[in-house]
Amino acid sequence: MDTDPTPGDTGTVDALASHLRKWAERLDGQATAADDLVNTGLEAAAWSGLAADVFRDRLRTLADAARIASSRHSAGAAAATTWLTSMTTSQNTADAALQDAEEAQADLEEAEAKVAALGVEHAALLLAADALQRAYASGKESSRRTMLDARRAEQDTEDTLIRARFAIEDAQERLDDARKRARQAGHEYDAAEKTFASALDEALQGAMPVIPAPQVAAFATAVSKLSAIAGSASANAALMESLTRLTPEELRILIAQDPEIVQRFWEHPPPPDRVATWWKRLLPEQRAAFQTAAPEILGNLAGLPYGVRNTCNLTIYERAKKRPDLTPEQRKVLSALKDVLARGSASLVSFNLDASVPMVAIGYGDLDTAHTVTWAAPGMNSDATDATRNWSQAAWNLYEEQRKRDGRHTHGVIGWLGYDTPDLVTVNNPALAQDGAWRFAIELDGTRASRAGNLPSVAVLAHSYGTTMAANALTHTKYPVDSFTMLGSAGIDTDTVTSLADLHVKKTGGLPSIYTTAASQDQLAPFGSTVGGRAEPNPEAAFSPAGTLAPAAVIRGAQSFSSEGTTLPNGDRLKQTRGHSALGENHDGFNFLNGYAPEGHGYLDPKTEALYNAALTTTGHLGEVVGGLRPTR
The missing domain is CATH 1.20.1270 (Substrate Binding Domain Of Dnak; Chain:A; Domain 2)
Incomplete structure (x- = not known):
């Protein structure tokens, strides 16, 4: 051969x-x-x-x-x-x-x-x-x-x-x-x-990737600068100090070498006032550099302009679609966001696929200029994996109704899916509400911080277990919100909120601007209050047929409005809420305590009295609430 x-x-x-x-x-x-x-x-x-x-x-x-x-x-x-x-x-x-x-x-x-x-x-x-x-x-x-x-x-x-x-x-x-x-x-x-x-x-393949010498030097410089932060500083304050000390390139290298710092910013967000001050002191080219270097941090940083957050979060959203390591839950969120973000006025207020469960927030309207900004928090079984479409639709319904009720002003609504919501088993435990409350409180203060000099009216609307979480959050906020509206509340955790007077909510006409409604056919909410050992803010719900099975404690101080349906003076008919759902749906099979409202008859479905009145309470038009407001004192 x-x-x-x-x-x-x-x-x-x-x-x-x-x-x-x-x-x-x-x-x-x-x-x-x-x-x-x-x-x-x-x-x-x-x-x-x-x-x-x-x-x-x-x-x-x-x-x-x-x-x-x-x-x-x-x-x-x-x-x-x-x-x-x-x-x-x-x-x-x-x-x-x-x-x-x-x-x-x-x-x-x-x-x-x-x-x-x-x-x-x-x-x-x-x-x-x-x-x-x-x-x-x-x-x-x-x-x-x-x-x-x-x-x-x-x-x-x-x-x-x-x-x-x-x-x-x-x-x-x-x-x-x-x-x-x-x-x-x-x-x-x-x-x-x-x-x-x-x-x-x-x-x-990739057994031990070589880190270029400049990156090693930048990482060492970043660690050296972080070493100057007092060890006794809180995690929130220390992270804020890291923003003020690091250059955009050093922050980028730090994220590359220690990706866990992104979740650390999520779990321990810096004070929004300090974030807003830091941002305003940066030159335009510095702001652009930070957005390029660390969009995964800036997108979820309360206190920054919402336009900036949206731009950063959309950048990470586009990157996420190319990730090979996505879980089925994360892919489901991305699929839902594709549809939700197709709506012209939608913005991505927060985006974190890698939290304990995927977490997002969808905004409607120009949140940087709107006269009113409403944060809407969901209840049980509303993690972003399963609720991105529905809760975004509920937020959109509220946004559209606000525009109809008050066309003289501009409005913004944020559908917040930023906490691990409970299921039928964990709904009786206050831990998830307590965990979510801290992040929600930071976001509420972030609206005021980012809009300093052009303050909007800030409202909170919550449904079901979301009222439990939101009430907890309103004990943590630095600044009071203008109103708090509860729909089908699953009860207030009196270990945290001993009285509704504890909530950082402004007063209107001498009364706290705290509003509540409970549909007579929503028998699940009062039952959940009782089983969870929470206090019901709707006295009539506490003593409803469902409540008599196990009467809930009552926490008074809110002003109640109707969701039973009515006819307006112009002849328009407002529908009754006929179950617990925020959005009604046709449901076959056993419907425990009317947990599912029929299609079109949820609290936030169009042409319901509940949505109509909620749009008025969240925008401050109290005199136009159908049926009026009834103190629960």
Whole structure:
């Protein structure tokens, strides 16, 4: 054969396997050392604060990366060892085949030369024997013995020639077989080589990405700046300090090296007043740089203009659609947002797919200029995964109704899906309301902070368990809101809110601007108040047929309005709310305590009295509430 079918160097492959095993051991040792430093060294050093947290996160990330890299290097070493074995076997097979081929080729050439010589000799003997036989037959004096000797010599030569020809065939067959075995060894070698290359590439792909030196330097600078923040500072204050100290590029590198900081900003949002002040002091080019460097942080930063937040969140939304690691729940949210954001006036006020559950908020109207801004909070079974479409529609219905009731002013409504809402089991537990309340309170204060100098009227509307969460939030806000409207309340947590007077809500005409309604056919809300041990703000609901099954405690101080349906002076008919749903739907099967309102008869369905009156309470037109307001004192 002209070329070696198995040309590899086993020594090189063996050296590669040894090198990979050595690095696997070294990387595993580095991971262990990083773990030890995080778990013992830093604790002993008593280093605390945001810089310490970031440094620990980075060390943990490096430890995890080193451990993964160690595993991949081990896999690469195993692949190299397998390749070494395959290479050795293929080369031994090929070498034996090539040796056999050389021997067969030599035998073939020898036999072919012998056949050529014997052919000439046999032809000469045959001519001589034929001549003697003709002479003998014609009576010439050639002896019979001489003729027979010649004929015998010719026959012996022919027999030798036949054996030589058989030797050619045998040598050719052996040569063909040796070549076939050499080619097969070559194919097996090539296949094993491809398998090795694929396995090595898969094992070492991204095993330990190289971080460019400038990024390392920027990260070190960022950590150094964060180290100047007092370790005693709260998480919220420390994160605010990080914004004021870091350049946009340093913040970008920090996010790249410590992605957990994005969730830290979500869980511990900086004070909105300080965020607004920081933003206003930046030059236009600095603002643009921060939006480019950290849209995942700025998009959810209460205190920034809503236009800025929308731009940043849409950037992350577009990136999210290309993520390969999305869960089914996250994909469901993205699908819903595609439809919701298609509505022209919609904006993405907040967007966090990676929270404990996906969380979003959809705004309608120009939130940076609107005369009124209403935050609408949902209740049970309203995580963004399942409620993005419905709750956004409910918010849109309220927005449209506000525009109808008060066309002299501009309005904005935000459908907030920013907390982990309960299900039928966890609805009795106050923990989810307490957790969501802190984030909601920050958002409410953020409206005032971002609109300083052009303050809108800020309203809160909540449904079901959302009233529990929103009431808790209104004990945490720095600034009072202008009104709080409750629809089908599932009760107030009196461990947090001992009296509605505790809520940071302004007064109108000497009375707290707290409004409530409970439809007579909504039997689920008072039942939920009772089972959850919460106080019902609607006395008539507490003593309804559902309430008599287990009467709820009552918390007074709100002003009640009707959702039972009525006819307006102009003859327009407002529909009755006939169940607990914010939006009604046709529901087949058992309907426990009218948990599902029929289609068109939810609290926030168009042309219902509940929506009509809620649009008036949230925009301050109290004198136009149909049926008037009734104090629950």
